[in-house]
Every structure is written in structure tokens, then in C-alpha cells.
Amino acid sequence: MQEKLRRFKLSNIKNMFPRFLGRLIVVAWVLFTIIVIGWIFIASLSTTKEIFTNKLLHSGLQFKNYIKTFQLYNVGRYFLNSTIYTVTACIGVIFVAAPASYIMAKYVFKGKNVVRLAYASAMGIPAAMIMVPMFMLAGKLHMTESILTLIFIYIFTSVPFTIFYLTGFFTTIPNDIQQAALIDGCSHIKAFWKVIFPLAQPGIVTVTMFNFIGIWNEYLWALIFASKAEKRTLAIGLQSIVQSMSVTGDYASLFAGVIIVFLPTFILFIILSNKIMTGITGGSVKG
Amino acid sequence: MGNMKKNERKMIIMFMAPVVLIYLIFFLYPTIRTVHMSFYKVKNLASPVNEWSFVGFKNYMDLTKNPLFVISYKNIMAILFIGGLAVFVLAFLFAVVLQKMKTKKFFRAAIYLPNVITPVALVVMWTQYVFNSRFGFLKNFFGALGLDSLAAIPWTSPDWAFKSMMVAFCFGSVGYYMVIIMAAMDKIPKDFYECADLEGAGSFTKFFRITLPLMKDILRTAITFWCLGAINFFLWSRVFSSSGLDPKTLSPANLMFNMIFGGSKTQQVAEHINVGMGAAIGVTLCVSVILAFAILNVVISKEKYEY
Numbered sequence: 001m002q003e004k005l006r007r008f009k010l011s012n013i014k015n016m017f018p019r020f021l022g023r024l025i026v027v028a029w030v031l032f033t034i035i036v037i038g039w040i041f042i043a044s045l046s047t048t049k050e051i052f053t054n055k056l057l058h059s060g061l062q063f064k065n066y067i068k069t070f071q072l073y074n075v076g077r078y079f080l081n082s083t084i085y086t087v088t089a090c091i092g093v094i095f096v097a098a099p100a101s102y103i104m105a106k107y108v109f110k111g112k113n114v115v116r117l118a119y120a121s122a123m124g125i126p127a128a129m130i131m132v133p134m135f136m137l138a139g140k141l142h143m144t145e146s147i148l149t150l151i152f153i154y155i156f157t158s159v160p161f162t163i164f165y166l167t168g169f170f171t172t173i174p175n176d177i178q179q180a181a182l183i184d185g186c187s188h189i190k191a192f193w194k195v196i197f198p199l200a201q202p203g204i205v206t207v208t209m210f211n212f213i214g215i216w217n218e219y220l221w222a223l224i225f226a227s228k229a230e231k232r233t234l235a236i237g238l239q240s241i242v243q244s245m246s247v248t249g250d251y252a253s254l255f256a257g258v259i260i261v262f263l264p265t266f267i268l269f270i271i272l273s274n275k276i277m278t279g280i281t282g283g284s285v286k287g
Numbered sequence: 288m289g290n291m292k293k294n295e296r297k298m299i300i301m302f303m304a305p306v307v308l309i310y311l312i313f314f315l316y317p318t319i320r321t322v323h324m325s326f327y328k329v330k331n332l333a334s335p336v337n338e339w340s341f342v343g344f345k346n347y348m349d350l351t352k353n354p355l356f357v358i359s360y361k362n363i364m365a366i367l368f369i370g371g372l373a374v375f376v377l378a379f380l381f382a383v384v385l386q387k388m389k390t391k392k393f394f395r396a397a398i399y400l401p402n403v404i405t406p407v408a409l410v411v412m413w414t415q416y417v418f419n420s421r422f423g424f425l426k427n428f429f430g431a432l433g434l435d436s437l438a439a440i441p442w443t444s445p446d447w448a449f450k451s452m453m454v455a456f457c458f459g460s461v462g463y464y465m466v467i468i469m470a471a472m473d474k475i476p477k478d479f480y481e482c483a484d485l486e487g488a489g490s491f492t493k494f495f496r497i498t499l500p501l502m503k504d505i506l507r508t509a510i511t512f513w514c515l516g517a518i519n520f521f522l523w524s525r526v527f528s529s530s531g532l533d534p535k536t537l538s539p540a541n542l543m544f545n546m547i548f549g550g551s552k553t554q555q556v557a558e559h560i561n562v563g564m565g566a567a568i569g570v571t572l573c574v575s576v577i578l579a580f581a582i583l584n585v586v587i588s589k590e591k592y593e594y
Contacts, residue, residue: 037412
């Protein structure tokens with residue numbers, strides 16, 4: 001008995017050190033994240049001089065940095081653009097992908113496996129393979145300068161993941177529900193939109209959240225199709241602020257810009273963090 | 288009943304047509320076109336097909352002789368292997384540590400957070416604040432500890448740029464893989480560990496004999512994602528250095544972008560802008576993806592454990 005107790009204590013101490021070390025690294029890691037974001041936020045409310053002399057907030061809160069970023073660097077316009085691109089594409093992709101996902105989950109038809117395989121592999125096709133012909137095609141259609149082009153591209157690029165996610169979700173909806181709607185005299189199409197689609201809301205919300213974050217943060221396609229100032233997204237806009245920084249040295253406004261770009265997805269994350277965590281695993285672990 | 292079947296078929300066609308069309312126009316057509324184009328010399332993006340001149344594999348041969356191309360591939364290989372090792376080791380470590388913490392949810396969210404921030408903003412946070420040589424975090428942190436030689440390191444200078452970029456990129460990536468790994472660990476039945484405990488197995492034995500084998504499937508998926516990310520590495524490469532085409536942080540996708548759309552006009556690439564060669568880079572990336580899939584499937588075999 002005593003021998004057992006001694007061994008227990010010994011292993012306890014041996015186990016405690018790695019655990020303590022592990023926790024220390026985790027805490028330091030998170031602390032670093034918080035300090036960096038917190039510092040940027042505080043710096044965005046200080047003057048550039050205070051940033052350089054490590055005396056943040058000495059002259060009180062400088063909200064004028066934000067006003068300046070909006071006026072001088074056109075951030076309001078970029079914000080509006082990003083919102084238009086993101087919201088429109090998020091809605092668009094659902095109307096394209098949800099019906100198809102439902103069919104793939106519940107119906108048997110010729111070529112189903114081909115479509116499934118095609119879209120699974122589409123998730124692995126690098127954007128590098130697509131961008132040149134797409135740019136040429138848009139050029140032929142005189143659409144390289146159109147807002148619609150980027151919206152379409154965001155819809156198209158989001159289709160593979162959305163189908164993958166929603167197909168998994170629709171398989172969990174029982175067949176009886178559709179049967180009941182059909183017996184009640186709905187056509188197949190009506191049964192989907194009136195009965196199934198509203199039921200799929202939880203899955204649609206989750207996948208839209210991921211699409212939103214993905215499209216809001218997108219960079220490559222925006223660089224190709226929204227380089228002109230009046231069509232720029234926030235990400236491209238922020239980069240142009242960084243570039244002009246080398247001339248102006250206006251760090252305070254730059255950090256205000258960072259906070260403006262960062263805030264929408266951050267707020268979304270604070271509200272929906274649990275949903276996002278389970279969503280990631282729903283998409284990758286099950287599949 | 289026949290009417291019912293007809294109705295059903297109509298629905299399948301109507302609902303599937305858009306996604307089939309999108310696949311053909313947006314994924315299949317451009318992929319074939321890019322492969323096709325990679326065998327031609329194409330002067331610029333506006334050149335019509337009848338002005339393309341066939342050069343066979345010359346674009347590919349020229350690429351192997353292009354020092355920028357070679358460097359860019361070395362760079363993404365470093366990210367893939369060195370960065371990947373660091374990210375997965377840390378993600379596993381954090382997943383194991385968090386599993387036993389009471390404040391698990393908060394820490395999980397905080398470590399995941401960089402994944403929802405616009406990457407451009409992340410790059411700015413790192414280059415303009417953390418790595419800043421005048422008021423930066425690292426300078427002040429090492430300075431406060433009295434480690435003056437570390438505090439003086441010019442993190443964004445050419446000598447350090449690549450290492451700094453990799454650290455910053457990997458820092459933000461750990462959270463995503465940690466969340467996936469944690470979820471997979473949660474699914475492993477607890478009695479497996481109780482059994483191992485009774486037989487006197489240590490933490491390491493338990494990890495390598497139980498946890499790891501049972502997570503094979505998810506691990507393969509996660510590593511696949513990591514490979515895709517490394518091969519498509521573009522944004523960090525482009526935004527991290529002030530000039531768009533800094534060989535230190537260059538990635539193939541970035542080089543390709545410059546060859547096609549022309550980066551800054553002062554760059555040497557502008558004079559021999561060749562869309563065909565850019566397309567060839569795209570093809571090498573796609574082949575790399577396929578290769579990575581194939582290797583992963585062989586290395587991490589598909590045997591399934593039922594539990």
C-alpha cells in the first residue's frame with residue numbers, strides 16, 4: 001500500500017512539470033495575442049508621435065485618427081464595397097448551392113458521383129490555375145471593371161465548400177418530412193423551398209458564417225478585379241494605406257485602418273465563437 | 288405517379304444545372320485553358336489565341352533556369368516542412384494542454400482568433416508593430432529583459448524577412464489545426480485511456496499508441512489543408528515585403544502573378560512578361576497539389592479503426 005502511495009506521488013510530480021510548462025506556453029501565447037491587438041487598438045487612439053515615444057494615450061483619445069482614415073484614405077468607400085461584395089455573394093451562393101446539395105444528399109441520379117468528385121477536387125484546384133483564363137474571359141466580356149464580376153467569382157469560389165458542408169447537413173434531415181410535404185400536394189420544387197429550406201437554417205447559418213469570413217478577408221481575386229480605387233475592398237484598401245505610409249509616416253491612421261478592417265469579423269467571432277468552433281469540426285472531422 | 292417522376296426529374300435538372308454550369312465555366316474550362324496556354328508563348332493578357340506561338344515545354348524548361356522560380360519553390364518547401372512541423376507540434380501540444388484546462392473555451396477561442404482576422408491586417412500588425420525596429424513589441428520586450436542583441440535584430444530586413452514571415456504566418460495557423468485536433472481527441476473513448484492506465488502506460492505511450500493512431504484520418508485531412516495552404520501561399524508573400532517581388536519572401540503564386548499582371552514596372556520581370564510561362568507556374572502548382580495528395584495517401588494509409 002505504502003509502495004503504491006509513494007509511486008503515485010512520484011509520478012504526480014513527474015507529471016506536474018510538463019503540465020505546468022504546457023500551461024505556461026499557452027498562457028504566454030494568448031497573452032501575446034491580446035497585447036498585440038490591444039496595443040494596436042490603443043495606438044489607433046493615440047498620435048503618431050506618442051506611438052514613437054511609447055507614450056500611448058498621453059493626449060487623450062484621438063478619435064480623429066478614425067475620421068482621418070475615413071476621409072483621407074477613403075475607407076468608408078472600401079467598407080461599403082466589402083459589405084456589398086460579401087453580403088451579395090453570401091446570399092447568392094446559398095441560392096446556388098443549397099438546392100444542389102439537397103439533391104446530392106437525397107436523390108439518386110446519373111452522374112451524381114461525377115459531380116461529387118468534381119466538386120471535391122475543385123477544393124484542391126489552386127486559384128493560380130483559374131485566374132488567367134478568368135481574367136481573359138472577363139476582358140472579352142468587357143467585365144474586368146464590373147462589380148458583378150467579383151461577386152460572381154466569390155459565389156463560384158464558395159460553391160465547393162458550401163456544397164460539401166450542406167450535403168452533409170441535408171443527409172441529417174429525415175426523408176419523412178419531404179414525403180409529408182409531397183403528400184400534401186406540394187411539387188418537389190415547392191416542397192424544397194417551403195419546407196426543407198427553412199428547416200436547414202442552422203446549417204445555412206453556419207456555412208454562411210464561414211463564407212462571410214472567407215470573402216471578407218479575400219485578397220487575390222480582389223487584387224485582380226477590384227484594383228481601381230472606387231471598387232477596392234477593405235483588404236486591398238488597407239494595403240494601399242500601408243503603401244502610402246512610406247510617404248506620410250502616419251502610423252496612427254494606419255492602425256485605425258487595421259482596427260476598422262478587423263472589427264466586423266472580430267465581432268462576428270465574439271458572438272458566434274462556439275458555433276464557429278463546432279462548425280470547423282463539423283466540416284472537417286465528419287468529412 | 289408518372290407525373291410525379293417527371294416532376295422529380297425536372298427538379299433535379301433545375302437544381303443541379305447551376306452548379307454543373309459553374310463547375311464547367313469556372314473550374315474545368317480555366318484548368319484546361321491554363322494547361323493549354325502553358326505550352327505557348329503568350330505576349331500579354333489581351334493577345335487573341337491566333338497570336339499565341341507554340342513553344343512546347345520551353346516555358347517549363349525556362350522556369351527551371353529562372354533563379355526566382357527556384358527560390359520561390361525553396362521558400363514554400365520551407366513553409367511546408369519546417370513551418371508545418373512547428374504548427375502541428377504546437378497544435379498538438381496546445382490541444383493536449385487545453386483538454387485539461389477549466390478555461391478551455393476561452394483559450395481555444397483566443398488561439399483561434401487570428402484565423403478570422405483579415406490576413407492583410409495581420410501582416411500589418413506584425414510588420415508595423417511586432418517587428419518594428421523603433422517601437423516594436425520584440426524590441427521593447429527583449430529590451431526590458433536586458434537582451435540587447437536580440438532587441439537589436441532588424442526583423443524585416445532582407446536577412447530576417449523570411450524567418451519573420453514564417454513565424455508570423457505559423458503563429459496564426461496553429462489555432463485552426465488545434466481546434467480540429469481537439470475535436471478529434473474528444474471523440475476517442477475515455478475507457479481506452481483507463482485501460483492503458485491500468486496496464487501502467489505512461490503519457491507518451493498513450494499518446495503514440497492510442498491518440499495518434501486513432502486520429503489518422505483527421506490528421507490526413509489537416510495535413511492536406513496545410514499542404515494546400517503552403518502551395519497556394521500568396522498573400523503573405525506579397526504583402527509582407529514592401530516590394531512585391533522580394534526574392535526573400537517570394538512564392539511561386541506571387542511570381543506567377545507578377546509574370547502575368549506585371550508587378551511594379553521597375554522589376555526585371557516586366558521586360559519578359561510572358562503569360563504562357565505564368566500559366567506554366569500555375570500548372571506546376573496544380574501538379575504539386577496532386578503530388579501532395581498522392582504522397583499523403585501512401586504515407587498515412589487509409590486503414591480504419593472502428594470505435
